[in-house]
Amino acid sequence: MRNLFLLLFTLLFLSCNDVVLPKPKGYLSLTYPEKSYTTLPLNRPFSFDILKNTTVIDETNNWLKIKYPALKASIDITYRPVNNNIKELLTxxxxxxxxxxxxAEQIVPKDFVNADxxxxxxLYEITGNAASHIQFHVTDSTKHFIKGSLYFYVKPxxxxxxxxxxxxxxxxxxLIETLKWK
Incomplete structure (x- = not known):
C-alpha cells in the first residue's frame, strides 16, 4: 500500500510540470518603401542618383552624408582629388x-569597371558584427576619388x-552605376 501511495505521489508530482516545447523561429516583417531615385541635389565634382526618401547632409571638402532616418543608418561619403597619389588613396x-x-566573419570584394x-x-560586403557592413571606393584614376561607408546607429x-x-x-x-564625374 505504501509503495502504491509513493508511486501515485511521484506520478502526481511529475505530471504537474509544464511541458517545454521549442519556440518557433520569429522572423521580422519589415517593409521598406518602394525605391525611387533622384540626382544628387548638391554641386559636387561628381553626381549620382540617390534614394528620394533619404536626407543629404552637406559637409565640407565635397564630403556628404546620406541619411536613412527610418533605418537609423547613413552612407558617409568622402571625396579626395587625385594628385599623383592614387596608390596611396587605394591603400x-x-x-x-x-x-x-x-x-567580421567574411569580407567579400566586388570590382566595378565602366571604362566609358x-x-x-x-565594393566590399562585410558580414558579421562589424561597425560597417558595406564599404566602397570609386575613382577615375586621374582626378577624382570617392570612398563610402555604411553605418548603423545601433549596436551591430x-x-x-x-x-x-x-x-x-x-x-x-x-550610386556606383549612375556616378558621373564633372
Missing part, C-alpha cells in the same frame, strides 16, 4: 575596410540588420 581605403577583420564613364572601383547585430543592409546595398549599387 588607405583598403586599410579602412580590413580594420573590420576583428569583428571612367568609373573604376570596388548582423542578423537583425541584414534586411536593412541588403536594402541599402541596392542604393549603393545605384
Amino acid at each position: 588607405e581605403a583598403e586599410k579602412l575596410v580590413f580594420k573590420h577583420t576583428v569583428k 564613364k571612367r568609373v573604376f572601383g570596388s 547585430n548582423y542578423d537583425s540588420i541584414l534586411p536593412a543592409v541588403n536594402y541599402i546595398k541596392e542604393d549603393v549599387l545605384q
Whole structure:
C-alpha cells in the first residue's frame, strides 16, 4: 500500500510540470518603401542618383552624408582629388575596410569597371558584427576619388540588420552605376 501511495505521489508530482516545447523561429516583417531615385541635389565634382526618401547632409571638402532616418543608418561619403597619389588613396581605403577583420566573419570584394564613364572601383560586403557592413571606393584614376561607408546607429547585430543592409546595398549599387564625374 505504501509503495502504491509513493508511486501515485511521484506520478502526481511529475505530471504537474509544464511541458517545454521549442519556440518557433520569429522572423521580422519589415517593409521598406518602394525605391525611387533622384540626382544628387548638391554641386559636387561628381553626381549620382540617390534614394528620394533619404536626407543629404552637406559637409565640407565635397564630403556628404546620406541619411536613412527610418533605418537609423547613413552612407558617409568622402571625396579626395587625385594628385599623383592614387596608390596611396587605394591603400588607405583598403586599410579602412580590413580594420573590420576583428569583428567580421567574411569580407567579400566586388570590382566595378565602366571604362566609358571612367568609373573604376570596388565594393566590399562585410558580414558579421562589424561597425560597417558595406564599404566602397570609386575613382577615375586621374582626378577624382570617392570612398563610402555604411553605418548603423545601433549596436551591430548582423542578423537583425541584414534586411536593412541588403536594402541599402541596392542604393549603393545605384550610386556606383549612375556616378558621373564633372
